[in-house]
Amino acid sequence: MDPKLNGSKSAKKTPTWKQKNAKQEKQLLDSINELLIAIMPKKIGSPAPKNHEQVNALIERVKQLEDKAARGSCKSTVDRTSPEVLTKFMQWFSDNGGELNGCSISKFDGYDLGIKADTDVAESSLIISVPKRLVLSVENAHVNVLEELTRKMGPLGTMTNVLLAMYLLVEKYSAASFWKPYIDILPKAYTTVLYFSHDELQKLQGSPTQDMAFKLIQSVAKHYAILFKIFKNGDDPLTVLLRNRFCFRDYCWAVSTVMTRQNMIPTEDGSKTTNALIPLWDLCNHTAGIITTDYNPEMKRCECLALRDFKAGEQIFIFYGPRSNAEMFVHNGFVYDGNQYDTYRLNLGVSKNDPLRDKRKRLLSKLEIPEGTEFLLRWNEPPVDDTLMKFLAVFKMSEGSYMHLYDGRSFVGSVGRFQNGCHSISERLDASLDADVVDTEDAELRKKCWAYLETRLKLLLAACKKSLSQDNVSLGGKEISPHMRLAVQMRLSEMRLLEYAIEYASKFS
CATH class of the missing domain: 3.90.1410.10 (set domain protein methyltransferase, domain 1)
Incomplete structure (x- = not known):
């Protein structure tokens, strides 16, 4: 007799739905535990590990397991732009006290849904009111x-x-x-x-x-x-x-x-x-x-x-x-061309191999500037702020300049402009970076600061251009995905700000 039919222990039983589900849930939980281990820092207070490729692979595994288990509800077939859905929404909105004055919901190329003016709308007029409920x-x-x-x-x-x-x-x-x-x-x-x-x-x-x-x-x-x-x-x-x-x-x-x-x-x-x-x-x-x-x-x-x-x-x-x-x-999820509030985050720090590292750290501490920090380039004139320039001055100054500044007797060629203990380190440094001061040694330090900044930004710009040219992508090309197009727009935005800052720095280097 076929062992599969007589119920003997040697028969291979088909797993029940409950058993399959339990197995899938265990696989999912194991993957989620792996994901947590990969993301969590090894020590409390330490930064998260930079292993995005591994984290991404684990996320993809989790999503596949969840899809297999039919979890979630975001795969709805409801068309958010259909007249039926929009009519129900507007009915709900108005029934509960919402107001939309002289406008309507409409589709716009490149924007999906938006608000359209059905009549001329005057500046400062009330368009939408939404009750708190x-x-x-x-x-x-x-x-x-x-x-x-x-x-x-x-x-x-x-x-x-x-x-x-x-x-x-x-x-x-x-x-x-x-x-x-x-x-x-x-x-x-x-x-x-x-x-x-x-x-x-x-x-x-x-x-x-x-x-x-x-x-x-x-x-x-x-x-x-x-x-x-x-x-x-x-x-x-x-x-x-x-x-x-x-x-x-x-x-x-x-x-x-x-x-x-x-x-x-x-x-x-x-x-x-x-x-x-x-x-x-x-x-x-x-x-x-x-x-x-x-x-x-x-x-x-x-x-x-x-x-x-x-x-x-x-x-x-x-x-x-x-x-x-x-x-x-x-x-x-978008990039705005011509954004006057755009910034570029510039990371700078003192090298561990710098023979003056401890002295620079000490001076930066007095100035309340972290030794490794992030500075912002902006669409301003100048595109850099005082904090960045002070960091660069500390970063580029010689040991002799450091001693003069830290002791407060004088700073570089600024003898006579300060009396011992009369001004803070920050004020003495401000004076040395003042473009109106023509002292030779002060001017030389300012030039070093701007030259270093120009060189650093040119290297970043070159890397940016290389990244964009590797795939020869084009914003108008059909071969590029919407996400890739956004990434390219983001890179182009960074390039424009870097080019502006480089042009400005070159005037003083």
Whole structure:
């Protein structure tokens, strides 16, 4: 008799669904534990390890295992731009006291959804008002759900942006959510760095923005892994809701929704501000200008005013605030050409092999400047600030110059301009860097500072150009992915600022 039919122990049994599920869950949990180990620093207080390739591989494994287990709900087939979805949203919005004056939701090339002026709109006129009851915030959260979330999340529960992202997921997973019409018009995916592949982020190799992106990805992955383990077991309603749904893709969606759309509004008692998602308001896209959005405490509503005159048919834009392109690229998923608030983060430090390292560190400490720190280049004249110039002066000065400055007797050729102990080190250094001072030795140090800066920036610019030329990419080319196009735009933005700073430095080197 066939052993497979008589039930003997030698028969090979087909695993049940429950057994398969248990195996998948174990594989997933093992991968998440590996992810945590890869991300967490070896010692408390030490920086996170720079092993993004390994972290990325583990994230991809986690996503594959979650897809196989059919976790998550972000694969919705609902078209957020369909007339039916938009009509339901606007009905919900107006039924609950929201106002949209002389405008409508519309699709725009390169922007997806936005707000269109249906009639001429005058500057400073009220476009949108959103009553506080429509705002999705931690303050508006269901008290019992919020309390349970905060309790379970521990230290992460004190991070209001993380708490808001988790509350958004709870509402997304809840079929009867009050905010369902709003959630249905949110994008199904974003262009934040959480959606970039490792290869796409490599286009930023050598860029300070790449470090910024890697730090965000690792932070989000760490929070996700901790939260997954928190909601892995338990029989309370919140855990039951999240246990078999919560996944990395959904968490990235929730985090990206908060990053790209959050605003800070006052709490009910006005004692502090809180993170909030403001329906309809968050469909306005960014342009240069001034902030014309605010919270009206008397009417308890968020208000959006026109930042300029708009003609009928034009898209209504608002100003998101003074942010650099790196911040917008990483957290908002776009780059704004001609951004007057753009910056380039320049990392400088004192070499471990510098024979004057200890003395330079001592002087920098007196100036309250870290020995290894980040300075910002800006679209200003000059593009550098006093702190950077002081760092460069300390970095380039000789031992003799150091002694004169530190002892306060004189600095370089500045004998007679100071009396012992009359001025701080910072003031003495300011005087030496003053372009109006014609003393030969002071002028020589200033020239060394600008020459070093020019050389350093030229090297960074060359690396940037090499990165862009390797694949011969073109912003107008069809072969380039949307994410790659954004990365190229980010690099071009950095190049323009570097070229400006180099041109300025060359005048004094």
